[in-house]
Amino acid sequence: MTPDPHPAEPATPVGARPAIHRRRLLLSTVGGLGALAVPAGVRWWADRVPVRGPRIWSTAATGGRMVLPSGPRESLYVSGYDGAVRAHDPHTGTVRWSRAVTTADAADSPGGWPLAAGNGTVCVNSATGVRALDAASGQVRWEVPVPDWRDLPAEQGVVVVGDRVLTGYGNALRCHDLATGEVRWSTPANVSPLPLVAGDTVYVPGRTGGLFAFDTQSGAQRWAQDAVGPVDFAPTAHRGFLHTVSNDPATGGSTVHALDAASGRPLWRRAQRRALGELAVADGTVCLLSGSDLTALDAASGDTRWTATVPRGLGRGMSTAAAAGGVVYIGTNDYRVFAHDLATGRLHWRDEPDRLAADTEYTRIALAAVGPAVFRAGRTGIQALGTLPAA
Numbered sequence: 001m002t003p004d005p006h007p008a009e010p011a012t013p014v015g016a017r018p019a020i021h022r023r024r025l026l027l028s029t030v031g032g033l034g035a036l037a038v039p040a041g042v043r044w045w046a047d048r049v050p051v052r053g054p055r056i057w058s059t060a061a062t063g064g065r066m067v068l069p070s071g072p073r074e075s076l077y078v079s080g081y082d083g084a085v086r087a088h089d090p091h092t093g094t095v096r097w098s099r100a101v102t103t104a105d106a107a108d109s110p111g112g113w114p115l116a117a118g119n120g121t122v123c124v125n126s127a128t129g130v131r132a133l134d135a136a137s138g139q140v141r142w143e144v145p146v147p148d149w150r151d152l153p154a155e156q157g158v159v160v161v162g163d164r165v166l167t168g169y170g171n172a173l174r175c176h177d178l179a180t181g182e183v184r185w186s187t188p189a190n191v192s193p194l195p196l197v198a199g200d201t202v203y204v205p206g207r208t209g210g211l212f213a214f215d216t217q218s219g220a221q222r223w224a225q226d227a228v229g230p231v232d233f234a235p236t237a238h239r240g241f242l243h244t245v246s247n248d249p250a251t252g253g254s255t256v257h258a259l260d261a262a263s264g265r266p267l268w269r270r271a272q273r274r275a276l277g278e279l280a281v282a283d284g285t286v287c288l289l290s291g292s293d294l295t296a297l298d299a300a301s302g303d304t305r306w307t308a309t310v311p312r313g314l315g316r317g318m319s320t321a322a323a324a325g326g327v328v329y330i331g332t333n334d335y336r337v338f339a340h341d342l343a344t345g346r347l348h349w350r351d352e353p354d355r356l357a358a359d360t361e362y363t364r365i366a367l368a369a370v371g372p373a374v375f376r377a378g379r380t381g382i383q384a385l386g387t388l389p390a391a
Contacts, residue, residue, distance in 0.1 A: 200216050223263060
């Protein structure tokens with residue numbers, strides 16, 4: 001009798017589960033997972049953000065603070081951790097000139113000496129005084145000695161506006177003649193050295209709180225507002241608004257304030273977790289980093305527009321923010337930079353250091369943004385990221 005080449009499978013008892021061939025089950029499972037993994041993998045590849053941003057150039061010259069006075073067609077001026085001020089070509093990073101300001105001392109110049117540029121002059125504050133350098137050559141034009149700087153905060157500032165230099169020292173705001181260094185006027189005492197100039201007005205916080213407005217030509221006080229608490233950073237001016245952050249040591253939180261720039265009248269305020277750095281304001285949007293939360297507020301109303309997550313840094317120093325060209329850039333104290341869309345909060349790109357180490361070389365970075373480009377400076381060097389306009 002010839003065996004049946006296709007014998008019938010044994011009957012399955014009623015109520016019993018049919019037997020499943022192990023090999024068939026394995027193939028079916030793998031196939032199903034593969035079918036699911038393909039579209040998931042495509043989505044991951046499309047959504048992934050590389051850890052290396054669009055770098056234009058990089059240099060080993062250290063930089064603690066930066067200023068780009070008139071866009072990338074002129075020099076990028078950098079105050080280094082080594083006590084020197086340098087002028088870099090924004091398109092290549094090449095050093096055009098370097099000027100030693102004072103001996104490097106991290107205790108005296110955390111993050112580099114404050115500097116500003118404008119009207120063909122670079123001004124820098126140091127432990128010895130206010131110094132004016134020729135923007136094209138770096139040659140010293142004048143230097144004015146000042147009282148001891150050691151009681152000043154790390155965020156002290158200097159501003160060049162027209163034919164004047166505004167900076168704070170000796171518990172007051174001083175106005176120097178840009179050509180000679182002569183003091184033209186000074187404010188009453190207890191003014192913080194964090195000036196901001198908008199139009200013909202200079203805004204400066206008080207040492208123990210409050211915000212003041214002075215005429216840049218005469219030094220006459222225009223208004224004073226005591227509704228703002230102590231601040232660590234200079235205010236920002238945008239579309240007739242002033243925005244600033246006051247920190248409350250008792251609660252550990254921060255408050256974002258919006259004031260009318262012409263009158264100082266409070267417009268709105270918004271309680272936040274403690275801010276980790278200065279505000280970045282552009283295109284009607286105020287951005288600040290609190291913990292790992294990047295929050296965008298409507299500049300006119302204070303309403304939340306969007307929130308995004310930025311990984312925490314190493315826990316030392318402050319974060320840095322800058323906004324330009326429809327992008328808000330966040331620099332954390334471990335030398336990473338994150339570029340978020342200013343309108344939606346979507347992450348465009350991020351850039352991480354070649355070597356991430358939990359040591360003192362990662363303490364604070366500086367950012368300077370112009371259009372779709374951002375410059376990053378710190379102890380390990382300076383980089384240009386994004387896209388620069390044609391020279």
